Structures are given as C-alpha cells and as structure tokens.
Amino acid sequence: MNPKLFLKFVSISFQKQVTYRFDCFVGIVNGFLYVFIFTSLWKALYSQFDTTVHNGFTLTAIITYAVLVMAVKISFTMDDSIIYGKVMDGSIAMELIRPTSIFFMNLAENVGHSLFHIMARTVPIVIISIFIFDISIPFEPVRLLAFLFSFLAGYVLISMLNFTAGLLAFWFVEIFPFMLFKYALFTFFAGGIVPIDFFPEFLKPLVNILPFQYMLYFPTVILTGRIPLTEVHSIIIAQLMWILIMGVICSLMWSAGKKKLVIQGG
Amino acid sequence: MEAIKIYLTLFATSIKARMEYKASFLFYIFAILSFYIGQIGLLFVLLNRFHQIKGWTMGEMVFLYSLHAFAYGFTNLIFSQLINFDKMVVDGEFDRVLVRPLSPLGQVMFSKFEVSTAAHLIIGSTALYFGSHLAGIVWTLNKALLFPVIVGGGVLITGGIRLMVTAVAFWTLRNQSLVHTVIFSSKEFINYPVNIYNNGMQFFLTFIFPIAFINFYPAHFFLDRSGEGLLHPALEMGTPIAGIIVFTISIFTWRVGVNHYQSTGS
C-alpha cells in the first residue's frame, strides 16, 4: 500500500476521533480509574506481608507495571467493529474493486484511532501517574528502542486479531459473542491485569501456546526493565513469528470470505 | 393496571424480536460466562498467591461477586436499552416515543430484551452457592428474606446510575464514553472489597457514587463481619435507602432531560 494513502487514511480516522471535548475528558478519567483500582489492589495485597518481593516484583515494580500496562492497553484502543460493519452492510464488496489491501487500510484506520488515544489519553494518564505514584522506569536508549519494536509488533498482532474476528461476520450473523469471547481471553491471558509471572504453574503451558501475552505483557515488561536486554531479541522474534502465523490465518480467512462474497453475493 | 398490561405487551414484542436470532443466543450466554469466569479466574490467581485481600478470603470475595452479579443481571433485564439510548436521540428516533400516550421512559425500557441477564443469573447463583459454602455463611431466615431486598436496592442503584447517564445524552447527544466509564468501567471498583481504596475514594463510593452499597456494605451483614474501612454498622442496611435516593434523583434528571430534547433537523 502506498504510504501516502496510508497516511491519508490515518489522518481521516484520527479526525473522526476528535469530536467531543467531553469524550476526551471522560476518556482520561476512564483510563485513570483502572490505574487507580489496580494500584490500590496491589498496595493492599503487598501490605499484608512482610516480604517485599513477590514473584520478582517489588511494590514499586508492580505499580510501575500496573500503570504502564494500562498505558499500553489504552494506546492499543481501536474500533474492532469496522470490518464487521462493512460485511454486514455489504460495503465490503467495495474492497474487492479497490487496488489497496484491505488489511492495510484497516490498519491505517486503527493507527489513526490509536494515535488519538495516545495523545488524548495515554500521555495525560502517564503524566498524572508519574506525579501520584511511585514509579521507576529505567532510561536506557536501547531498551526504549526495543520497547518501541515490541510495542509495534504487539500492535500489529492485536490489529490482526481484531481483523480475523471481524471477518467471522462472513459466516455468522451476530459476532458480538465472538468479540466478547476474544475480549475474555485477552483480559485473562494478555497480562493486562495480573502479570503472567503470578499465574500458577499449571496455567503456564496454556499461556505459552497462546499469542495474547505478546500483545500486552511482553512489550510492557521490556519497558519496565524486568526483561534483561540480552533476552529482548528472543521475545521480538517470537512476536514476529506470531505475526507470520496470524498473517497466514488472516489471508486464508479473507480469501475464503471473498469466495463466499462472490458466490453468494454477501 | 392497564399500563402494566401495555408494557408487558411491549416487552413480549421485544422478546419475540430477540428470538429471531435464536442460534446465537446460547453462544452469547457462553461468551458472557467465559468473560466472568476469566474475571473470577484472575481473582483466583491473586488469592492463590496472596491468600486474602485486606481480610477478605476467596469465599467472601466470591460472595461479594455474587451480590454484584445479581444486581447487574436484573438491571440489564430492565434497563438494557438505556445503554444505546444516545443513538435514539441522535437519530431523532425518540420523536415517536413522545407522540404516544405512554411514559417515554417506560417505552424505552421495554423496547429491548437483553438475554445477558440469564448469564448473570447463572454466575450469580453459582457464586452465591460456592461463596456461601466457602465462607461458611449461616443462612438465617432474616438473611434469606433480606437477600432479595438488598439485590433490589442494588438494582435501583445501578439502574438509577444508568438512567442518569442516559439522560446526559439529551444535552450532549453522544454519551458513549460516559456510558462506558460510569456503567461498565466503574463495575471494576466493586469487584474488590472497597476497603482496599484510600479514604477519599471510600467516601466517594459510599456517599457520592454509592456503588459500595451494592455489595460491600450488605456483605458485612450476610458474612457477619465486623466493621472495617468507613463502615458504620448502620451502612450495612443502607442499600435500599441508597437505591431509592439514587433512583429518585435519576428520574428527576430524566424528566428535565426530556424537556431538553432537541430532536433533529430533518
């Protein structure tokens, strides 16, 4: 896809977000609410023990994690009903005659959406949190760079997950249950609330064969410094592998959907 | 009396409309269940590691959860249409509600049937069973009689809050971000005992946004717990009163809002 066109779509989608001042403000409150709840929870849990380190996290480390994982999650905000909507109202047929890849167009829309949320929500929430909570982020340029990579990879992964889920609309009338199910798996396995380190041993194999931890948990722990720099590359490689796998699934589903569209007229 | 008959007819119609999509019904319930199982699963992960949260054990936490699930489930049954109400305002669909000789609120409430109630009741009952068992609740006649009263009060609180947020749409047109924050995100607060938060927040959740009355305060009565946090013994029974106050204010807000309705230009 032509980068200029890509940017054009990003910009359109960004502008769609900037509509209501009130929404922006509420969005910040919403994000901060989660940060507040989970930091309170961790403080309460840690205050019950004399030991200061649990599963490798000091209180400062776990609070830092709670703030940053929420920041990453908010930055990943995207509208997962776009593809679904296009299939339902039939406008997906337009994609067949466009010379652009539907996946990249969707990605562009998501990026516009997310850029807005990063600007209007992530940044203010992180700034407020730095003042209120005891947070420590190691400032190593290489680490920041690695985080950026891992963050982008996580972003593409989530985008692909939403894309495939949306394509299910070709085969099912109502996909809201799928979306909810996806959200349930994501909430549990991505580490958005409780970091993977706290999971009991018997769940670890399950966590490891699912892609969710590569979406939130790993980008976040790379930034907080929990992962030594020497191991970062293996994580990014695993993320790229998942992108490859998901990419194959995406294109298989898209071509099956296209076939269905051509044969049955949607 | 006749009005009730009319509402029941309306309600029957919306159930009929919902049943058009019977196939997805079970899957929908399954998806909701999976979401809550994930949420309880995370609680389990935390308690497995930390044994209790500020003095609340697994069984007590599960009981807390059950009160919440019941209140939320019944609220969904009655007030579900309010979630997407802003669409009715933006599209001017509310016009036709106003030209019928029935209460506008009644018409809106009964215009949609929400199947998720079933899922919440399943979760609520299961949690109630295991919660009482694990926490060793001694069910006296008193407790058994008060349980529905407390759930009813909780419904008035959540329903009233929903109604207030809904009425905001008369002024701001779109209120999805507010709905998201106040109705969905704020639920997260009372997934945990309210005494994990600082005093300011406890005050807020008791006297300003009184969702602590949905489960935290009445749970003390059922669990025979003694005071903690902001708890004054009188608050244990405060749920119905809080419910009536919130609901009265919300009805008033709604009334003012209806007179502020702007319809659309076409």
Place this chain on the structure above:
Amino acid sequence: MQEDNIAIEVKDLKKEFKVSSSGKGILGKLQALFHRRHKVITAVDAINFKIKRGEFVGYVGENGAGKSTTIKMLTGILVPTSGSAEVNGIVPYKNRKKNAAKIGVVFGQRTQLWWDLPVCESFDLLRVIFRVSRFDFNRQMEKLEKALGLKPLLEMPVRKLSLGQRMRCDLAASLIHNPPVLFLDEPTIGLDVLAKENIRNFLSEINREEGTTIILTTHDMNDIEQLCKRLIILEEGRIMFDGETEFLKQKFVHEKVIEVEFHEVGCVIQGIPGVTVVREQGCKKWLTLDNDNSGIGEVIGTIASQYKIKDISVKEPSVESIIRNIYDNRIRLSTP
C-alpha cells in the same frame, strides 16, 4: 376563554436551537476541543395562529422555514423556547400523554411502525398502546383498509415495504385511535403521482366525513391546491401569509403568466415595460406582466415582431407560481 371550536391555538410561539460548529482539518478539530463557537438559530420566531375544528390547513415554506419545528412543538416533541401552544385545549409539551391520545402524527421521513414486525402486528401494538377497544379497532381498520388498500400489505414486515406502501401504512397507523387532530409532515414526499392522488383523496375524505382537523406540511403545491382551504406561509420562522388559498389566487389573478415557446434558444426579451421573465427552460420562457403597463396583446405583438414564436399561451397563475414568487420575494405580501 377557550372557545369550543378551536382545535389549535398558538401564541408568540418561538423555538431557538443552539448549534456548535466543529473545525475543519486536524488543527481545526483540535482547536475546537478547547474553544468552540456557538450559534443560535431561531427556527420559529414568535408566531400566532388559531385553527378551528374541521379545518384543513396547508403549512408551507421553503426548506428550513420552521415547519417541522412547529409541528414538533404542537405534538409535544419539542418544548418551545417561549410562547405557548394548545392543541385540543391541552398544552402538548407539558401534557404529552394526554395530548398524544388525541392527535395523529405522520412524519414522512420516518416511520412510526416497528421495523421488523409485520404491519398488522404494528397496528395491533398501537391499538394496545392507544387503548382502543378491539371493537372500535376492527371498525376503524376496516375503513382504513378499504380506503388505503392495505389488505395486501398487512402480513409484510415494514422494512420490506416500498416508500408509498409504507406511507399508507403510516397514515393508517396515525388514525387507529381516530384522533380529532392530524399532523402530517410531508406525507407525500417521494411518492408517485398515483400514490399522491390516493392519499389526497383519502385525506379529503376523512376531513369531510370525520371532521378531522388536518395540518399538512408539503412542498407539493398540488397538495395545497386540491386539499387546503387555508394556507399558512412561513418564511424564516415568521408567518408571512395566513388566509384562504382562494384569496391568494384571487389577489394575484390579475397577474397573468404568458408561456412562450420560441424556435431557437437564446432569445432575449427586454425593453417591454412591466414584463419580467420568471422562468426559462430550453426554448420556453414564462413571463409575467403587471397590468398597469402594457396590455397582453401589445406584449405578444412586440415579442412576435422580434422573434419567431412556435407556441404561446396565457395562463392564470397557479398557487405554485404564486408561492414561488413569494419565496423569491418578487411579490410582497402584507400579513393580513
């Protein structure tokens, strides 16, 4: 105070809307987040009128004149900014339920029916909502079915109806409780000639036989000419004419319209005193002349001496042309 034969009374009725504009482009939009402009639009500007029981009133005006806004205030949808209105002796925006029971409303742009339900089920639901006894309902339905040809439509879900079919069903729906006052906001919008004719016949019938008071908003002047004895013309929220349709015609009947068809395009007509070109289309031109100046024969003679004429005819102005002239401000009316 309240006269018995008054169906609608409107006093100094006014409605203002506050609208805010959002900026253009990324920068404009971001700027609007911090600073936004508000503008007040006066949609209806202190209007007064009384409508007697059994009247059939046309309510016309250009797009955005404030017609729908007035109807919405009279049906209880909007609360006026100031002034007052009474319908059947009830203040609609204060007493919505009571008012709703005594009026029928059709908004041409939007259906009152349940989108997914078959038409007959919608009717039955409305029967329950409006508390009509089954006996009265059956009698009324029989009449409506016949007059509007609903029989073949009853089993169809509303979303599958064509525009004209839907409009007939909507009309029927608004009359299930046989209301004394009927508000129609563009009920003939987008209909073909035959469908319009059917609806007009039906409306004139219920006005005549049931004595239903009808307020009709429309952009089709044939509707007005055929149905409405009385006409209210609105411009930018103000009433600029309120009187008999016939009176309007009489008043302007002396102003003749000449329709000339030339052999070629581009003929210029000028220099004839008192003559204005009101419309042109291809080789045709429509001229008006006021009778103080030249006579018709003189004008035709002058034109014929300049160009070759294919066809020529003299017409009395239609309501449509009068109103178009009013809209165009070519005719100044003093409000009676």
